[in-house]
Amino acid sequence: MKSHHIQTVALIATLTGMCLSPVRADDSTHAMPDMGKLLATGGVSSVEGAAGGGITPWALISGYGTRDSYGANVHYTELGTQDFQLDTYGAALGIMDRVELSIARQDFKSDRGPLNGLKIRQDIVALKLKLAGDAVYDQNSWMPQIAIGAEHKKNDGLTGLLNGPITALGAKNTSGTDYYVSATKIFLDQSILANITIRDTEANQMGLLGFGGDLHNSYRAEFEGSLAYLINKNWVLGTEYRAKPHNLSADREAAYYDAFLAWFPTKNYSVTLAYANLGSIAAPETGNNSKQSGAYLSLQAGF
16 A cells, blocks of 8 residues: 555554544543434435445535434445446444444446356455535535545355355455545525545456556546535535546446436435446456446435
8 A cells, every 4th residue: 555545544543543532431421323414414325335325425524413423324226228237235434423434345246248147246344434514504615525544355256156255356456545535515595516535446447357457557646526406405416527547458448427316205204316327347348238327226224
């Protein structure tokens, strides 16, 4: 791991320890699940587990707990394209509206075409730390909410049609860690949410095809962005974009983008429906469609 990544992990660990220092016995503000944040301001669960949009994290902290409380959720997401299906399920915990811990399991499979029967599984453990600002309550300032995060991913390899480590497809490593910084701002008067994320990564297709490759084997900073319109307190309409590295000659990896509609009937539940375009997954020479797109459905429950 590069030195600047080691320093990032050390910084996150130090600040997390400060944020989670024990509360004094005589302190009347013990953490409780107060659900005090505004509806929809915990975001939804991304396909990698962190709170945000469907394909990119935001600086928002999961759940509805305020700075004196906590919140948590579980989620299930299904995304089907012309040749592949991705199922993700996991859980997230938000502590004092400052620290977020999440876990996710991704099950990826080919259900048609020449790779029919191929299965890949990946586990993700993630940490997010809010550094400054408040996306909602700092309305008298242009200052966004800013958070840093790390997502450690472990690829369990190929099963089904092929059996072996993911490095058999050309990846250099079977595990890796993404590092990111996100800035999120909600403009209440205009009913608009804007987010920018810069991710330092060497993951191929989020890590589903491993990390690094024959074209590139180093970390690269990639841009991600989200723009959403809050139709009313229960409905959010938006779009996302996520740039990707191209490390493998065997995979013509391209940017992801989507258009989504999220429904928040209460603070306990949300439903997100989207159209997602994942570009090419594996070179068309394998017989797969050069464009992988389809419907995305995500269900979230929590407090």
